[in-house]
Amino acid sequence: MSEDDLVAVSQLRSSAMRLARRLRHQRVEESLSPTEMGVLGTLARCGKATPGELARKEHVQPPSMTRIIAMLEEKGLVRREPHPEDRRQVVVSSTEQAEQILNESRRRRNAWLAELAEGLDEDEWERLRAAAPVLYKLAHL
Template sequence: MPDLSHGEDAAAVNTLRSSIMLLGRRLKHQRVDESLSPAEMSVLGLLSLCGSASPGELARKEHVQPPSMTRIIAMLEAKDLVRLEPHPDDRRQKIVTRTEQAESMLAASRAKRNRWLTELAGQLDDDEWAKLRAAAPVLEKLAQT
């Protein structure tokens, strides 16, 4: 494993961190439904990615306290974006499932964000685009770790 804490490597890590954070913030603003908070969008995205889950599982994956997740789920349910269903094994628990309305909204949001990124990447020259395209799987690996 390389030591990335010194010199040019440390500078590259710093640039990577700040660039990813800035792009992430800018991407969050490319939403279709402005009435949803970033936390609500994040939970919907997680449900889309991972499928239905209990509130406790969602809280763990989102790194929030269970009462906070309960409030987020209640807001999403009031907007008809999720529904609570009985847990198949434990009647005391519920499973949170996204609705078709949520899927449509998420698809539209993904399309809007992809258009925005396409426009941004269109400003790159061919060599820069090739490097970014080659880096995409590596960034995905880091994001999944």
């Protein structure tokens, strides 16, 4: 791995952590934490999942996921049904209302990030656009 690669990786790390902290302040639904939003996003992508699966996908411990799901259910954003074959497990799925919140959140944060990105020139923005899918893949690897 070259020196340039190391620099890139370091910048990537620093940027991700800093952006995450700043994005945290831009939530549309004040009562929903970033991880709760992440769960809704995962459910929107995957349809259904068990608490254990969600915990693994969100890199959180199972007890934390249990509480997050309880919160979300209480707010009507998520449904819990018994697993058809395994009575230990539970199947979680998101509701229509969750989809609306996701859309609104996306809109709002896009606006914030877009405004921030006005400090970039066209070439820089182009590089970001080219790398965005790669970043996404990396983060979900």
